[in-house]
Amino acid sequence: MPSPIPVTRLLPKDIFPSLDMGICSSPLTKHSHSSTLQVPVRRFHGATTSRLWSSVINWKELRSVQPVGSGGFGSVYRAAYFGETVALKKVKKCTKNKLASRQSFWAELNAAHLRHRNIVRVIAATTCVPEDFGDESSIGTVLMEFVGRENLQQIIYGSAAPLEEDRWLRYSEDIAHGLRFLHSHNVVHLDIKPANILVSSEDVCKIADFGCSLKLDHGCEASPISPYLSHVGGTYTHRAPELLRGEGVSPKADIYSFGITMWQLISREQPYTGERQHVLYAVVAHNLRPSLHINSVFQSKLGQRCKTLVERCWSRDVSCRPTAHELLPHLEQLRSQV
Incomplete structure (x- = not known):
């Protein structure tokens, strides 16, 4: 806690x-x-x-x-x-x-x-x-x-300007670098989403808003939710299914949220439609995830590789998700192909 x-x-x-x-x-x-x-x-x-x-x-x-x-x-x-x-x-x-x-x-x-x-x-x-x-x-x-007034939520949904491949891949790398550093110090953010990623005047992404974060025990991959915690917060559209089930908290919960965020950067669409409770139930019980067929960008050669990476990040099986450290070489490789 x-x-x-x-x-x-x-x-x-x-x-x-x-x-x-x-x-x-x-x-x-x-x-x-x-x-x-x-x-x-x-x-x-x-x-x-x-x-x-x-x-x-x-x-x-x-x-x-x-x-x-x-x-x-x-x-x-x-x-x-x-x-x-x-x-x-x-x-x-x-x-x-x-x-x-x-x-x-x-x-x-x-x-x-x-x-x-x-x-x-x-x-x-x-x-x-x-x-x-x-x-x-x-x-x-x-x-x-003071980073600035702009966040990824505004860039994704509030601007008509195109979001080029190199730019959203660079943003994804920035977030992954931040997560790798946090996780190496046993801090999990638990509310990674576009609105909590500020963008500086130098066009650098910075992770903000740690109000839902937790400090894990040293060397502990997953910690049970403390009975003294009145909440394990986060935004329901980005919250990992194991947290919705009340299971242990681990850095892989942030990787799940990263996967949803990267999907938003690529597609510039909202992850889900429908009522909150229906979405929560479907994510846990039926493995509901944002559609990977909603945007033509996923059909390109680069898009197919991004699709594979995003699917790994939001996998139901926590052990199948990459760590932030493992994530970075994949993102760097994808960016080198742009």
Whole structure:
């Protein structure tokens, strides 16, 4: 389950003893006594931001806060922080399921200690908000790098411009690179979909929105769903069938979601039509998947090879799905043929 992150996961052993520590209480604990999250406190300057994140936000340094978007998770704003453009995310407090909203906030930090080109970087996060910035409906604030306003969902469905083969294959590679890095650090995202893939001004894909993520036990291929988890979230159209059945969580669940996402990049169609419950039942009971005959692109030589790869990714049999590490050479080979 999303949980307080030991400082030893944030820093090399030769660095963290010399740092001043900040403490932020975590609402996620199996026990009655309080739990704390200890992270290094550093200002947002230069090289330190490439390695560390902070449990303290210097609110006086926030400037020009402008709304970008909102949804069930909360609201996102664009702001200036120490002179650099950042994204400020307020995680919404769910009145119907308070535990789920707390888990969502702390899950956002499961990859906070990681730095990678294809993952949105966390700068700081806190549950302690001054009155000037306060919001009774918010449970916490996460400060992140500002990637841009565009995501893959908008590129796939909101643009009339063609999506060339080299471009969607490059996007697929970016996502797979990000997943390989996450999985190598035992983090599973559990909500990979076009809307959660941001696209930078350099046309680079970055995985965002870790509110459904989990940190697996070290060296554990699959972990059972904890009874303390009020949700194993994700979007039903992209959720792996083993998760729908309540089985163990593994990195292969992200590979399934990647397969659906890659299909969307290729076809530019919606995965399913029909009511949610009917789709869920058909995915689990009848192996329903998006149609591979809906678009002529799957009929080309390249399309046939992509079809084979996508089918492996969304296989009912978890063991038949490739790992993110195994996925990348296939994508690189496909791109070399364009």
